[in-house]
Amino acid sequence: MKEVKKMAQKCFPLNDVDYLAEDLRLFHAGRTVGVMQVTGNDFHTVAGAGMQTIVGKGVAYLLTQIDGLGGVVYANTDNVVFNHDVADALFNRYDAIIIRYDKETNACALKLIKGTPSSEPTKYIPKRSETEYELVIKYVYIVAGVGTITNSDIKDAILNEELCGIAVDTLAKIPTKQYDDQMKSWISNSQADFKKWFDDIKNQLTEDAAGNLQNQINSLNNKVNDLKDIFVVMEEDSYIPPEERKIGRLYFNTTDRVESGFNNEIRVSPNMGLKKV
Structure with missing residues (x-):
């Protein structure tokens, strides 16, 4: 097999050139991570029998490392059934259904993460590093002492951009955060200027104009x-x-x-x- 050298400067595709997977990933470098909504209701999750949850079909896009360029497309083409551990007798917990890319195992799959029972249970935070990248798509609330999961216990996390988000392709992406920050800064400065002007006028009215x-x-x-x-x-x-x-x-x-x-x-x-x- 011909060795493919890694280069700092990349171009894809060129004739008669062998490429690594990471080179092909650059084709999607501008895409944002998240669920792609190919089915219109990707990764729809419902309660199954007892302590089961069933995750439906869906497609998602993940980076292969934090702050990386390009990523991988994950597709679930059939229902995936998860069996949750029994509930704690005293405390509630949040389990998480995630999509995880693992560079070391060279795999990407749906995973069930068991939460920690507590009087104030916390939700799982996705791991993102140089070797793994995760999206949280659902939280499942496991009620203490209860032996079944209901649909109302399943909480969607897809629309939360810090946990997952909706994937947006390169040509459709608009850097709204930059404009939003600029607008907020302008509003803040304008409010500060107006407050200063109003305070000055108020003081003048109090001391001079109001008296006149x-x-x-x-x-x-x-x-x-x-x-x-x-x-x-x-x-x-x-x-x-x-x-x-x-x-x-x-x-x-x-x-x-x-x-x-x-x-x-x-x-x-x-x-x-x-x-x-």
Whole structure:
């Protein structure tokens, strides 16, 4: 067999060149890890008899190492049945159904990981290193003292991108996190700038503008009060004789009108009853 040399600089495919699997993986270097949703409901999992779970067909894409370029495609073409250990008598636990790529064994397969019974059980965290890469697709809640698993005990983890995620091909991938971070940074800076501006304005209003506004309001109130003193309305029962009227005031007599006797019109006296003395 012809030896294939590893090179730091790679190109695929070229004529008359033998390649390693890791070279072929570069063809999918831009794909994100996760379930590929080939069936529309990949790795659908249901409860079986007793302590069993049944995992359906599905396809997933995994890296071959953490921060690596390219990866492998895993396919489950038939149902896989897992037998879970019996429940603890006192404490609950979370089992995990995972897809694991193992570089040392050169294999990729579905695995069942038994959780640790506890009063506060924790969920399995996928391992990712230079030699293995895992995706968590389901958590199964094992209730203490119970001998069966129900569908409600099976928790999906596929949509969690830290655990699994949905695979996205190269041409469809958009670096949204970068834009999201930039937008969040802009919003944060804008909020900080607005808060500083608002605080400055608030302080100015408290010390200067608010005081000036209040002074103007007080001045207007004083003028209104002065007008009340200047205009005096005289009703029929409160008529003030001229000799008793004060200087600088306007007296308004509401009875100072004459009926014209023509079409019920009202003719008001020329001075509208106003007389300044």
